[in-house]
Amino acid sequence: MVTLNRIYTRTGDDGTTRLASGQPVSKAGLRVEAYGAVDETNACVGLVRLYTGDDGELDAMLGRIQNELFDLGADFATPAKPGETEGSALRIVPSQIARLEQEIDRLNDALPALTSFILPGGTPASSALHLARTVCRRAERAAVRLRYDAAEPVSDDAIRYLNRLSDFLFVASRHANGRGTSEVLWRSGATR
Numbered sequence: 001m002v003t004l005n006r007i008y009t010r011t012g013d014d015g016t017t018r019l020a021s022g023q024p025v026s027k028a029g030l031r032v033e034a035y036g037a038v039d040e041t042n043a044c045v046g047l048v049r050l051y052t053g054d055d056g057e058l059d060a061m062l063g064r065i066q067n068e069l070f071d072l073g074a075d076f077a078t079p080a081k082p083g084e085t086e087g088s089a090l091r092i093v094p095s096q097i098a099r100l101e102q103e104i105d106r107l108n109d110a111l112p113a114l115t116s117f118i119l120p121g122g123t124p125a126s127s128a129l130h131l132a133r134t135v136c137r138r139a140e141r142a143a144v145r146l147r148y149d150a151a152e153p154v155s156d157d158a159i160r161y162l163n164r165l166s167d168f169l170f171v172a173s174r175h176a177n178g179r180g181t182s183e184v185l186w187r188s189g190a191t192r
Helices: 030-048 056-077 094-109 124-149 156-176
Strands: 016-018 024-026
Touching: 030 056, 030 124, 056 094, 056 156, 094 156, 124 156
Parallel strands: none
Antiparallel strands: 016 024
16 A cells, blocks of 8 residues: 655656666656546546446446556656566556456447447536546557657557557547437538
């Protein structure tokens, strides 16, 4: 467990922060951007949960996801070291991705087929889920940029998790819109 007795330390006043390893890095660095976007995704999921209390199954899924997003932030804040042994650092694991896939399938099986793109909207829960989905996609882009632009180690499972999570949030947004019956559909060229 983490114990925080003091919230401000002034150590970041110069624009730097420390990774889990203690290594100082710029707050504008790609790794910090990646775990920062994961933190934003988690905050969005917390907002969603203001509206999902009456849907125990979905709310429980979102609660698990919030905990996993902290795992993912720890994964990004702890760069892999050559020869790292399994379990030496908190990492996203394939079983977390598999569980997301099962939950996507469970929610999606009860939804009608899509006939159009969907506009973010409908119920407050669905709107908030769409916001969480777009922030999650930003986190995924930041993680991919970290891997390819900075050539830093990023776990394949961490990127897969973000990709799958955005899919989950999309399907959950449909679920939260009357299980697909209250969706706001895009009408191509409707305002021409």
